[in-house]
Amino acid sequence: MKRVITYGTFDLLHYGHINLLKRAKELGDYLVVAVSTDEFNWNEKQKKCYFSYEERKAMVEAIRYVDLVIPETCWDQKRRDVVDYQIDTFVMGDDWQGKFDFLSDLCEVVYLPRTPEISTTRIKQDLK
Numbered sequence: 001m002k003r004v005i006t007y008g009t010f011d012l013l014h015y016g017h018i019n020l021l022k023r024a025k026e027l028g029d030y031l032v033v034a035v036s037t038d039e040f041n042w043n044e045k046q047k048k049c050y051f052s053y054e055e056r057k058a059m060v061e062a063i064r065y066v067d068l069v070i071p072e073t074c075w076d077q078k079r080r081d082v083v084d085y086q087i088d089t090f091v092m093g094d095d096w097q098g099k100f101d102f103l104s105d106l107c108e109v110v111y112l113p114r115t116p117e118i119s120t121t122r123i124k125q126d127l128k
């Protein structure tokens, strides 16, 4: 059982997120997704989400590729998550290229190409 983990906000869920989760799941058998809490987003990413953590969690849980959703409450929980959830592969979109290589003593670290042209920011701008 190969276990994969990835992290994100997943606000205004869109096909770029789905593409990432699909490809992450293809790297193993079990996918854990850590969804950023409202507090973490606001305090650490200065992001004000449109949907609350509970709403974003429910939507990500509904995705066929996702096996478990956990909260992301701080930047430095990743090492503990990799150990606690017995993770073999850590996956992020390549906008994070290199940022999590420090985990490579614990697990495989993979950066996948982002889906071009779609983003939550773009959606918000287009809707304005």
Ligand code: C2G
Binding pocket: 007, 008, 009, 010, 011, 016, 017, 019, 020, 036, 072, 075, 091, 092, 093, 094, 095, 096, 113, 114, 115, 116, 117, 118, 119
């Ligand atoms: N993503 C993608 N293509 C897009 C948009 C997003 O592949 N067009 C990927 C991102 O690279 C990321 C994941 O989808 O791997 C979630 O994106 P966000 O919700 O924007 O996550 P982010 O705010 O980058 O939070 O500790 C890590 C952070 O929680 C990541």
